[in-house]
Every structure is written in C-alpha cells, then in structure tokens.
Amino acid sequence: VDDGQASRTAVIVCQGRAAADGRLAPERFADPIATQLLSPDERVPVAQVRTGTVPHGWSARVEYETVRASAEVAVPRTVAIDDAIRARTTPQLILVGAGLDARAWRMPELADIDVSEVDHPSSQADKRSRLGQRRPLARSVQFVPVDFTRDRFDAALAKAGHRADAPTTWVWEGVVPYLTPAEVTTTVEAIAARSAPGSRLIVNYQSPSIRASLGRALAIGLSVVAQQGSPWAREPRRSSWTAATMSRLLVRNGFSVDSDDDLLCLARGLGMPVKESVSLQTGRVAVADR
Ligand SMILES: C[S@@+](CC[C@H](N)C(=O)[O-])C[C@H]1O[C@@H](n2cnc3c(N)ncnc32)[C@H](O)[C@@H]1O
Numbered sequence: 001v002d003d004g005q006a007s008r009t010a011v012i013v014c015q016g017r018a019a020a021d022g023r024l025a026p027e028r029f030a031d032p033i034a035t036q037l038l039s040p041d042e043r044v045p046v047a048q049v050r051t052g053t054v055p056h057g058w059s060a061r062v063e064y065e066t067v068r069a070s071a072e073v074a075v076p077r078t079v080a081i082d083d084a085i086r087a088r089t090t091p092q093l094i095l096v097g098a099g100l101d102a103r104a105w106r107m108p109e110l111a112d113i114d115v116s117e118v119d120h121p122s123s124q125a126d127k128r129s130r131l132g133q134r135r136p137l138a139r140s141v142q143f144v145p146v147d148f149t150r151d152r153f154d155a156a157l158a159k160a161g162h163r164a165d166a167p168t169t170w171v172w173e174g175v176v177p178y179l180t181p182a183e184v185t186t187t188v189e190a191i192a193a194r195s196a197p198g199s200r201l202i203v204n205y206q207s208p209s210i211r212a213s214l215g216r217a218l219a220i221g222l223s224v225v226a227q228q229g230s231p232w233a234r235e236p237r238r239s240s241w242t243a244a245t246m247s248r249l250l251v252r253n254g255f256s257v258d259s260d261d262d263l264l265c266l267a268r269g270l271g272m273p274v275k276e277s278v279s280l281q282t283g284r285v286a287v288a289d290r
Helices: 008-020 032-036 040-051 058-087 121-131 153-159 181-193 210-225 243-252 263-269 277-282
Strands: 092-096 114-119 140-145 168-172 200-206 256-262 283-289
Touching: 008 032, 008 040, 008 058, 040 058, 058 168, 058 200, 058 263, 058 277, 058 283, 114 121, 114 153, 121 140, 140 153, 153 181, 168 181, 181 243, 200 243, 243 256, 243 283, 256 263, 256 277, 263 277, 263 283, 277 283
Parallel strands: 092 114, 092 168, 114 140, 168 200
Antiparallel strands: 200 283, 256 283
8 A cells, every 4th residue: 555545455345345245145244334435436346246247348347357256255254253253342343454344334233342443544544535424333433544564553552542451352354465474473463462361363364375376466467458557556465374374473472363264164154156266265364362
C-alpha cells in the first residue's frame, strides 16, 4: 500500500464477500454490508458473479474471475474467524489491517465489545468515506491509522486507549502475505506485548506453494494483457509460512495454538462447491490463545 492510495486488495476481498452473500454456504455466511461499501463500478463484476453472467472481453473477464475466486476464499476464512471470535469473547476486538471488514457493522455479538480498526492511513481514510454515517453494531469503533512498515503499532494502540491489562481478540486477516517476515515477526511481538491472559489471536496466512505462485503470476500477466493495473503490483506477496513456522512464531510469543486449518478443509466442512482448490489449500486460519 502506498501513501495516498487505498488498498485495492481490500476492495477485492469486499467484492468477494458481496458476491458470496446469501449464495455460498448461506446458512453459515452472510455479509449484507459488503455490497453497500462498494462503488457502482465495483458492484458490476459482483452482480455478474452472483448471476453467473460471464462478461465478454479480456478486461471484464479478468475482473470477473478475480471476484469469483475472492468469493470462494472469503467464505471459509470469514466463517472460521467469526466462529473463533464468538467462541471466546473478550471486551476488546482489534482488526489488524481491517480493510473493508464489516464485522463491527454486521455482528450483533459485538454489542458489548469495543472494536479498534488498525489499517494503513490511506486505506482507512477510504473506508471512512465509504461508511459515511453508518452506525456500528459494536459498542464502539475506533480507527487507528498505522503503516506497519513505518509506525510503532503498539505505541499507536496505547495512544488510542487500548488496555493491555484486559483480554483482547486480535483478527489479522488477509494481511500477513503483504508483509515481510521481519514485519510479521515484529507485529506478532507487538500483539503479544499487549495481550493479557485470556487473549486470542486469529491469524490468516498463506503457506508456500509453487502452484499458487504460478497461478498468481498468471493472474498478474492476464491483468497486464487486459490493460488493467494489477491489484498485486502495489501489494506484492512478501511472506508465506508453513503451519510449523507460524506455530513456532506464535509459541515463542507466549501463545498456544488451538487450531490451524486450511481453507479447503474449512470450505468442504461448509459443503461449499469449490472451483479452484489451490488457493484454498494454501490459505490457512490459525487460532492461538494466551
Ligand atoms: C487484502 S486486504 C484485507 C483487509 C481485511 N482484513 C479483509 O480481510 O477484508 C489487506 C489489508 O492490509 C492492509 N495493509 C497492507 N500493507 C499494510 C501496511 N504496510 N500497513 C498497514 N496496513 C497494511 C491494507 O491497507 C488492507 O486493508
């Protein structure tokens, strides 16, 4: 993410949730707010995916496939994270790299919970203008602008009133791949330093895969051919972790890993039809407790 430009990947994930709403695993997944956060242009491929109307032309087709794939990934990861939030509630919930996450506006279970959204200043400013005057269902929502490559995350949270002596649930979804291993390590250390006993860290990350990297290179190539700036040009993949290396990082920082599942397994558990298994197989959600 660059200064002055909001995250495009945050929009793609939001388009994925909007495309999946009420359609994929409808008994377990719903995000009716996602579509409301999108611009009319951004809703076009969402509507096409919802109706299965494959558009003509390269550019529209690339956009369609990107949103379709995003919907497939968004559902199992959202359901797994929502379940982990509900299973062990804490008075504070922090969304690390919140993007266009609508949890604070869609989950009634957050009525007694103070939510903080930490994100890059440009992405956060964009989200706030998309939200307008919308009222959250959470007890409160606070916006904490942080650039993980530059700013002290822990200092920003302390300044924003986060209580390190009370348990916190941390959701770190769709962000780890865009940070270097050193940035991921520093962020886990900062999270650990502010995690009282009873805290929970829910982290979504990518495991290494040559097939997934080739698929991504192909998607970037197709975006170039379609003369669409690739969303991943400004947000390239910077780190992947095996379940074992992620577990070591979490344990070294005082967490015990409660579960760590791949998205394909989670999607099958939801009875979802899956078209592309590689990106689901390499995406993981780990839940770790203090
Ligand atoms: C793929 S989006 C995921 C957003 C959200 N968690 C979700 O799942 O919908 C990636 C998010 O990471 C944030 N991000 C990426 N690099 C960042 C950085 N250096 N500092 C702060 N946020 C960053 C972006 O602003 C964006 O909101």
